[in-house]
Amino acid sequence: MATVKLVQDKDVSSEVLEVFNDIRKTRGTDFINNFWRALAVDPVNLKATWEEIKSTMGPGTIDVMVKEMVYMAVSTANGCSYCIHSHTAAAKAKGMTDEQHAELVKIIGLAGKTNHLVNAMQIPVDDAFLA
Amino acid sequence: MATVKLVQDKDVSSEVLEVFNDIRKTRGTDFINNFWRALAVDPVNLKATWEEIKSTMGPGTIDVMVKEMVYMAVSTANGCSYCIHSHTAAAKAKGMTDEQHAELVKIIGLAGKTNHLVNAMQIPVDDAFLA
Amino acid sequence: MATVKLVQDKDVSSEVLEVFNDIRKTRGTDFINNFWRALAVDPVNLKATWEEIKSTMGPGTIDVMVKEMVYMAVSTANGCSYCIHSHTAAAKAKGMTDEQHAELVKIIGLAGKTNHLVNAMQIPVDDAFLA
Amino acid sequence: MATVKLVQDKDVSSEVLEVFNDIRKTRGTDFINNFWRALAVDPVNLKATWEEIKSTMGPGTIDVMVKEMVYMAVSTANGCSYCIHSHTAAAKAKGMTDEQHAELVKIIGLAGKTNHLVNAMQIPVDDAFLA
Amino acid sequence: MATVKLVQDKDVSSEVLEVFNDIRKTRGTDFINNFWRALAVDPVNLKATWEEIKSTMGPGTIDVMVKEMVYMAVSTANGCSYCIHSHTAAAKAKGMTDEQHAELVKIIGLAGKTNHLVNAMQIPVDDAFLA
Amino acid sequence: MATVKLVQDKDVSSEVLEVFNDIRKTRGTDFINNFWRALAVDPVNLKATWEEIKSTMGPGTIDVMVKEMVYMAVSTANGCSYCIHSHTAAAKAKGMTDEQHAELVKIIGLAGKTNHLVNAMQIPVDDAFLA
Numbered sequence: 001m002a003t004v005k006l007v008q009d010k011d012v013s014s015e016v017l018e019v020f021n022d023i024r025k026t027r028g029t030d031f032i033n034n035f036w037r038a039l040a041v042d043p044v045n046l047k048a049t050w051e052e053i054k055s056t057m058g059p060g061t062i063d064v065m066v067k068e069m070v071y072m073a074v075s076t077a078n079g080c081s082y083c084i085h086s087h088t089a090a091a092k093a094k095g096m097t098d099e100q101h102a103e104l105v106k107i108i109g110l111a112g113k114t115n116h117l118v119n120a121m122q123i124p125v126d127d128a129f130l131a
Numbered sequence: 132m133a134t135v136k137l138v139q140d141k142d143v144s145s146e147v148l149e150v151f152n153d154i155r156k157t158r159g160t161d162f163i164n165n166f167w168r169a170l171a172v173d174p175v176n177l178k179a180t181w182e183e184i185k186s187t188m189g190p191g192t193i194d195v196m197v198k199e200m201v202y203m204a205v206s207t208a209n210g211c212s213y214c215i216h217s218h219t220a221a222a223k224a225k226g227m228t229d230e231q232h233a234e235l236v237k238i239i240g241l242a243g244k245t246n247h248l249v250n251a252m253q254i255p256v257d258d259a260f261l262a
Numbered sequence: 263m264a265t266v267k268l269v270q271d272k273d274v275s276s277e278v279l280e281v282f283n284d285i286r287k288t289r290g291t292d293f294i295n296n297f298w299r300a301l302a303v304d305p306v307n308l309k310a311t312w313e314e315i316k317s318t319m320g321p322g323t324i325d326v327m328v329k330e331m332v333y334m335a336v337s338t339a340n341g342c343s344y345c346i347h348s349h350t351a352a353a354k355a356k357g358m359t360d361e362q363h364a365e366l367v368k369i370i371g372l373a374g375k376t377n378h379l380v381n382a383m384q385i386p387v388d389d390a391f392l393a
Numbered sequence: 394m395a396t397v398k399l400v401q402d403k404d405v406s407s408e409v410l411e412v413f414n415d416i417r418k419t420r421g422t423d424f425i426n427n428f429w430r431a432l433a434v435d436p437v438n439l440k441a442t443w444e445e446i447k448s449t450m451g452p453g454t455i456d457v458m459v460k461e462m463v464y465m466a467v468s469t470a471n472g473c474s475y476c477i478h479s480h481t482a483a484a485k486a487k488g489m490t491d492e493q494h495a496e497l498v499k500i501i502g503l504a505g506k507t508n509h510l511v512n513a514m515q516i517p518v519d520d521a522f523l524a
Numbered sequence: 525m526a527t528v529k530l531v532q533d534k535d536v537s538s539e540v541l542e543v544f545n546d547i548r549k550t551r552g553t554d555f556i557n558n559f560w561r562a563l564a565v566d567p568v569n570l571k572a573t574w575e576e577i578k579s580t581m582g583p584g585t586i587d588v589m590v591k592e593m594v595y596m597a598v599s600t601a602n603g604c605s606y607c608i609h610s611h612t613a614a615a616k617a618k619g620m621t622d623e624q625h626a627e628l629v630k631i632i633g634l635a636g637k638t639n640h641l642v643n644a645m646q647i648p649v650d651d652a653f654l655a
Numbered sequence: 656m657a658t659v660k661l662v663q664d665k666d667v668s669s670e671v672l673e674v675f676n677d678i679r680k681t682r683g684t685d686f687i688n689n690f691w692r693a694l695a696v697d698p699v700n701l702k703a704t705w706e707e708i709k710s711t712m713g714p715g716t717i718d719v720m721v722k723e724m725v726y727m728a729v730s731t732a733n734g735c736s737y738c739i740h741s742h743t744a745a746a747k748a749k750g751m752t753d754e755q756h757a758e759l760v761k762i763i764g765l766a767g768k769t770n771h772l773v774n775a776m777q778i779p780v781d782d783a784f785l786a
Binding site (some may be wrong): 469470472497503509510 | 640
């Protein structure tokens, strides 16, 4: 259970409503997920975080589906269950196939393994990587 | 400094040499980085890990440059300095531009932020993501 | 579900009861939360951990409410759901307002972001910070 | 060594210079630490991150020294060496005494301990904390 | 809830069945836990991971019960709830007593504490440990 | 570089000297590693931490070499370089062979892998593990 109130539609201020409506318009759905309802306790942070996500996760030099895959990978390493669920859903919505999902999971598992192997043996960075 | 010996060329067994030579051939370079020299203390683990990396990071349903970007992202969240250096280098070798690198870093930073926001407020997963 | 038994009042030994009673007296409530009931499987560890928490989290050179905020911040980065809940409650009990809670969450989110940015780019510590 | 170029004064664009000058003015020093020089490879991210830090870490409902202590605590749990150094320095600059530093370290250590105890035994959150 | 399908007995391919049957035979039980049912969406990864676990966690130079204790300890530090449950169960099945479990938990808690103390103060590695 | 002073022999108070001498006697060596020299800025914390380590890591129901292996495993997952070096050294001093070290590293790597696989797919804990 959240340690803050999840702001419901009937309780939103005009500031919050403006952000919620931009989320709805950008995503083409009426659904507002809990992340935004929790952030809404601090409307300034809500707006800033939404602007940051909209700008960072929108079109750029990296494909938008790939961006969601990277996001999900970081969230896995950080053990953020909510974020894994929401960004897996976002990656699927942007075209990730089941085969790509399985391959993504395999890469994440492998990275987890070699990160631990490297740390366990305290392997020094090669000079070639520092050039 | 590593807590295991980094196996040098003059000390390799035939088992290790076979793996080193496959790494050289696959990558088109004579350079063997420290990760493999550390793993070489356990030739069975060396061979199995190389086979796993060759298979997982080679061509599949996800672009090989994207695979390195995901790997680098997981390594960042896990704080593995060696892995960040080596997989950033690998992503660049596979075509990642400076602009893509900057954008990747920005996504990782944003994921770090929202992972912490979500954990801090203990936001419950929406039913919509569990369907 | 816990992987150890949560010791109930009817099953406590005199050693455990003594600690439980000191917790009750120190906190001014009869409520013993699950953390102590789980630790009670090892009465020596229970007593040592309680003494450590009572001493470290009691009055000192840092305000007791601030101490709980720091505790909650570390617990967030470590992804300990139980600890986030209990130390958010403790901070609130010691006077943390909703505004301070929202500001705390924002700082934690920002730290999560820049920790990831710094790790992602492997930024070296400035000499000025090492003086 | 950083995986990006650290932008030096002689190479800054006018966009970057504007941010660097605001950092200098806000902090009352000419010194620009490596974090900003690394971020400067992406001037838009540089400006946004600086604005976020200036706003979040400036005066609010939590004391500015306490904010730096929280930041350092999160950075410790995330193992970000650069961030621990820079935010310890910032906390000291804002008045943290050696006694408070020692007490902060002790709280962080204790949180690390109980976070692990709780995870190790998978202790369920008490209903009282969910109310 | 899993973000992949958990493969049920009635849906297994012959490839998956072969692995499931080897798990059953090796462990002397019909029970197949969810980890394998989730991995089964990628039969190649399922087989490779099972072979790796069977080989790494079987008899060697470290006692098999100790191996499960190490596994559970790593899983605790990584906050993997599923893994803590399953490897605690495995350690118990291989003979871990309640006293050993309590002692293991205490070591993990202590390591969590000193890991945080060391990171918080950025203590440099002694030359003696690098020899 | 440490963010606290490392207390040198010529500067120790009688309180600190008493602890240093007990460390020397218990370990049968004059060498005091940096961890204790950093903790010595807070003599009460120094004494309490030494007593906790002496008691927890000394003889009990788990072999003392195994205890060091568990400690090193947790430190790896937490990315504490100092701790990995010192507890690898301690495990070796207590009899860990190179073969056992290689096997320990392999288990830690495997746990890192499956922890990530489980988190990535959000696999629910089996009822059988909750009984």
